[in-house]
Amino acid sequence: MGNNTSPRTLLVLGNGFDLSLHIKSKYSDFYNSELFKRNNSVWSYIIPILIPDAKSVDWMDVESAISRVLLSPELGILKTYDTPQVKEALNFIDEQIGSTNRYQMWGNITMLEDFVFPKNQLNLAPLIFTISKLLRSQQDNQKLLEIIDYLSKNPYSKIQNLRQSPLNKDRPDDDKLDKMEKKLAEYYDEFLLIVSDFLLSELKIVECNFQEYLSSQIGDDYAGEACNKIRDFVGDSGSTSIDILNFNYTDLTGAASIFSPREMEVKINNIHGKLEKNNIIFGIDSHDDQKLADEQLQVLAQPFTKTSRKLRITETSQFNIDSNIKSIVFFGHSLSDADYSYFDYIFNEVDLYSSECKLIFKYATAYDRENSQRIKGEICATVEKLIRRYQNTVGQPNNLFDRLLIQGRIQIIDIDEEDTAGTAVSAFND
Structure with missing residues (x-):
């Protein structure tokens, strides 16, 4: 004071x-610039999908989109990955590993859009899931691949369905299901930390591109x-x-x-x-993570809060x-x-x-x-x-x-x- x-x-x-x-200085101005077209960040693909009219989008819409990806129950990094669309997408990505560079990624992901985004339901989790698998595989991050493979093969919903199914020779006993669930939770925690780091590094790419764009717009007067x-x-x-x-x-x-x-x-x-x-930083409000009942998603979102990012400046x-x-x-x-x-x-x-x-x-x-x-x-x-x-x-x-x-x-x-x-x-x- x-x-x-x-x-x-x-x-x-x-x-x-x-x-x-x-x-x-509007986001829409940046979106229509040549610099944006050369930007190959995951966020530059996600945001236009979340905001169909991205050519007229405001900054508050972009910040809201980032928050939705990280925090929204229907769009966040969820625990269920056993839909046929996700499995088909994962198989497609597996086929592309080693032969697809970063620039060509967008064309391949676009081909998956009908699978990842059913017409009646928007779910960002599979998109981030598949993109992160593709990009991280090129950096030889085998641990992430193992986590993703485990999640895709052993989702929480499968465990819950097994718990509710009648006892038979093919159904694991409760102790084994408990161990599966515990192991999955451990993998999931690690998965969130890796994906959080990945998404934050991708957001920095957008920030650097916008910084270059905005600098070009400032006049001498x-x-x-x-x-x-x-x-x-x-x-x-x-x-x-x-x-x-x-x-x-x-x-x-x-x-x-x-x-x-x-x-x-x-x-x-x-x-x-x-x-x-x-x-310069983009980010979400620190009050947003207080809405979450899922503490794991708070771990994912916390590095994206503006207060957290400002501390690192x-x-x-x-x-x-x-x-x-x-x-x-x-x-x-x-x-x-x-x-x-x-x-x-x-x-x-x-x-x-x-x-x-x-x-x-x-x-x-x-x-x-x-x-x-x-x-x-x-x-x-x-x-x-x-x-x-x-x-x-x-x-x-x-x-x-x-x-x-x-x-x-x-x-x-x-x-x-x-x-x-x-x-x-x-x-x-x-």
């Missing part, structure tokens, strides 16, 4: 900030334009000190240096890394919320679940229920004036969802959202509808 007694403003920036500066935009956002706050929590990968250090010491003291934290440090700057923050201005962030941990921390630090801190959510509609009312409604609903989730998380009185409205401590402002006097029009005041 800071000791400065002057009021401070916290500015939370999402991808919409860079988009407002005409940076093509980025710092000046960013400085002007920041000045517009906080110019009417009365603060001479501003903390910027930047969820983008672009570096605002140049923009901050333009402010004179008398005009504004600026501190910046790139929460997910930045291009100049070569340490070298030269990570400390993120503290100053005690004198009187207003928090949000712009360009989707307020998605993937970053909820950060919002939870911020609201706790400013004592949102009892303090006088204001929440100001700014957004733009100039790009789509015909749908401005719909956009406004969606923003209002997203903000209310965030506040109500927070009050449930920390056990706050269930009137927190109403309290903020009554006290005038929450505003949703269309920056393209500010009146000529500079007075912002709040969506909640309609």
Whole structure:
């Protein structure tokens, strides 16, 4: 916590900030780039399958897709691999080992799509299963192959079916079934650790490709334009000190240096890394793994949480919320679940229920004036969802959202509808 007694403003920036500066930083922009087409990561194959309209997908959709692969009961790394489709896919992969390189993999997997993805049911487990087998076999990881073979031949469902079948000479006794189940659990734990490492290394391939792509999109005038935009956002706050929590990968250090010491003291934290440090990260929210009853899947997902990955970034700057923050201005962030941990921390630090801190959510509609009312409604609903989730998380009185409205401590402002006097029009005041 800071000791400065002057009021401070916290500015939370999402991808919409860079988009407002005409940076093509959407995932869909990356998806349509030549760099993406040269990207041969497993995730670059999985994400378009999970999100059919990947050409218009947002970052929150990608983060959600990663979370679903790791955590969702219907899509995660499940314990049942005894379907005819999976067996046929495994047999096909076996035939390809030694003769298929990484680039040709996608064509072969596409051939399996009808087997791996039945038309009426989407199941990612077999896909990751088969891809990981193919890739790891090329690295002579015999242990993984043994684990996968064991899982495919001895699934949990087979053991359960045997337990329920009548006793006969072909049915193993209960002691043998117990040993099979114990051995399978041991293999499964090891399998998850290996696959987790594999999927994380594959995600780093996507990150490196995106880093190269985004670097190519930054113009020489980025710092000046960013400085002007920041000045517009906080110019009417009365603060001479501003903390910027930047969820983008672009570096605002140049923009901050333009402010004179008398005009504004600026501190910046790139929460997910930045291009100049070569340490950008994609990931899931640390709250996601709390949903799981299956502790084994938590082991799989934990290395993918943003907090876990941030700990591995070298030269990570400390993120503290100053005690004198009187207003928090949000712009360009989707307020998605993937970053909820950060919002939870911020609201706790400013004592949102009892303090006088204001929440100001700014957004733009100039790009789509015909749908401005719909956009406004969606923003209002997203903000209310965030506040109500927070009050449930920390056990706050269930009137927190109403309290903020009554006290005038929450505003949703269309920056393209500010009146000529500079007075912002709040969506909640309609």
